[in-house]
Amino acid sequence: MANFYKASVKAKQSNQLVMVSVDKLDINGVGVARWQNKPLFIAGALPNEMVKVKVIEQKNKYARAKLISISKQSDSRVTPHCQHFGVCGGCDLQMLSIAEQLDFKKTKVSELFSRSFSAQQIVNKLEAKDLPWQDSIVGTAWNYRRKARIGVQFDKKCQATIGFRQKLTNQLASIKSCPVLVEPLNAIFPLLKKLLAQLTVKSSIGHIEVIQADIIKTNSPEKIQTDNQVVLVIRQLRPMNNSDVELWQSYAQQHCWHVIVDDGNEQFTLGDIKASSAVELSYTLKDKNKIYFASNDFIQINHQVNNAMISQALAWLDISPTDNVLDLFCGLGNFSLALAKKSKSVVGVEGVQVMVDKACKNAEVNSINNCQFYQADLNSHWLLEPWVKATVFDKVLLDPARAGAEQAVAQIAQLKIPSVLYVSCDPATLARDSAILVSQGYKLEKISLMDMFSQTKHVETMVLFTQ
Structure with missing residues (x-):
């Protein structure tokens, strides 16, 4: 969910205000217009829109601009559902209807196929613009993501920012909720911010992984299983003291979290004797197969x-x-x-x-x-x-x-x-x-x-x- 940005080489700055017509989306979902005989990339702009933009970067072959206002709006534009859209780097297309998002993705695939296939292959084997598309697999448009890494950054006063990377920067956007996360992960940010403000060992956390999973407590005689449990994995840079351990335990009990601490060498359940086998995470598929995984394993989110x-x-x-x-x-x-x-x-x-x-x-x-x-x-x-x-x-x-x-x-x-x-x-x-x-x-x-x-x-x- 986090996008990392590396500053580009020096480019001519403009800050010029211009009105342009948007022709298409590039493969990254960025609006493309023509200006001074070169492509002008405008994040947030959609095809068939007339927009006022500020040119913020010029290079020999292209330029970039910031969207200021829309004088003619696309019929495909919708109101973004997330209050952080445009700042958080996690989502790119919330301003576009779901049907148009799918069309954009099909076009992206077709364009890449056209580039990869030789002319002879296209003639003899495949017309890339006419791929044999079947119905798309779609789920719910919101509250679908069951695993995410939440960034934590501390300022000079040890005040924490909790959230995801901002667009085109390594700085975090302070997030209050994330509507693509499953419930109750989507509303966990204010709770974490409040908790971190009370820690006595400051600047001690690198990030927090949030996962919705079924868990079995293997260190319990009954091997208690809980479905759809909220699991937190805390990347702890410095050891917790007893006060902070008690604080995490209090929040975990109050909000039904299972907390795992990752100290860089091993993981252990908070409050337990260090033992990686204290809990097992799993998810169950429609065919009843149960897939066990560790918090750092890749799963389909x-x-x-x-x-x-x-x-x-x-x-x-x-x-x-x-x-x-x-x-x-x-x-x-x-x-x-x-x-x-x-x-x-x-x-x-x-x-x-x-x-x-x-x-x-x-x-x-x-x-x-x-x-x-x-x-x-x-x-x-x-x-x-x-x-x-x-x-x-x-x-x-x-x-x-x-x-x-x-x-x-x-x-x-x-x-x-x-x-x-x-x-x-x-x-x-x-x-x-x-x-x-x-x-x-x-x-x-x-x-x-x-x-x-x-x-x-x-x-x-x-x-x-x-x-």
Whole structure:
């Protein structure tokens, strides 16, 4: 949710007031007009609007401006729901209707595909402007995010600012509420600010992670489980004294929080003997699979869209009881366990051994025994690994990080796996990797958006390739 900004090289400052017509949005959701024969970028402006702006930066090939007023408003403009919109760097598109947000994201994907595919590929294999779009996966537009990192900054008087990064700066915006967070995380900011003001060990906190999760207290004889618990992970830079421990415990009891302290070396439940196993976090999927995770593990933050995404993956791959499925970049087993319930076997592969171990545990606790997990660097050559040679795979699912899967898709093509489902969190690397698959004889069968991050420019996409 935080955007980090690095100051640009010196640019000519203008502060000139001008009236311009906005032509389009760029791939970051910023309005683009023409001024002095170069693009003028205006955050917050929408296509077909006439706007008054202040030019704040000029370079040889482009300029930037600050939106001052709108004389002709787009029909797609809506009133931002958040009081911090425009200051907080977390959301980009709250001024745009949900339908237009989805259209913007489709256009962004199509433009990136057009850039990645060679002219011959487009002619013979794919018209990028006419991708085979299916219905988008959408959830609630608000109160969808179940995990976020809240920044904490202290001034010279040790007064704390609680919130997220401002746009184009490393300074925090003081946040009172965040409507994209699930309840009650969205209203936790004033409580944290009040608590931090009472701490006796000042400037001792780096950040606070907030998570909504099911928890099991494993140090309790009954192993008590609580669903949809508010979990706080405090990055503690200096040890707490007894007074601060009691303060955190008081707030936790009053507001039903579970507080975990991270001292940089280990995590432990506040007030307990240091033991990382004092509590286990989990979430339960629609198919009843329970996924256990640690507070610093990657999880899909939109629970509703995650469930729909898994269901669509199973449907698009048309998983049958005779299928052997390869799940690359499998993480904790978010897809693997669901695939295993429908198929003959699943091999999940992940780059980090710790995650492999956790995926194995998740299969075990869900009584799934036709799913094996292995560690491998999927950005290197892995075709000679024993788990590749042991099975003829019918289908493959891959869900890489933003860097994509350039090496992996090239090797998938060599294996000639008939069906490839690519789940992407970055459309630029998706377009690059898709061009590789198409050049190796795959057909782009289906594509859909997954609106994992409503109100933002971030795009998640699912694509099915077949031979």
